[in-house]
Amino acid sequence: MTYSTVTRLWTATTNLTVGGMKFRANAAWAINLGDNNGDKKLEYGGNNISITTAGNYTITLDLTQAIYKYKLVKN
Secondary structure, three states, rough: OOOOOOOOOOOOOOOOEEEEEEOOOOOHHHHOOOOOOOEOOOOOOOOOOOEEOOOOEEEEEEEOOOOEEEOOOOO
């Protein structure tokens, strides 16, 4: 993911397959964020984020507030 100092958001555009994903720090599992409720709000050690349709997505990670959020937009 790439960080923007202007928007203060992390973004990536990538292909995703059907299954699940999480956000991890430094390619390790010590810090991982998932979504327990499917509400686009992240929790430490939360459930995998469900990917139901394979394709190319723009992923946005917002760590600017106390409650971290994400977006997955299919391109």
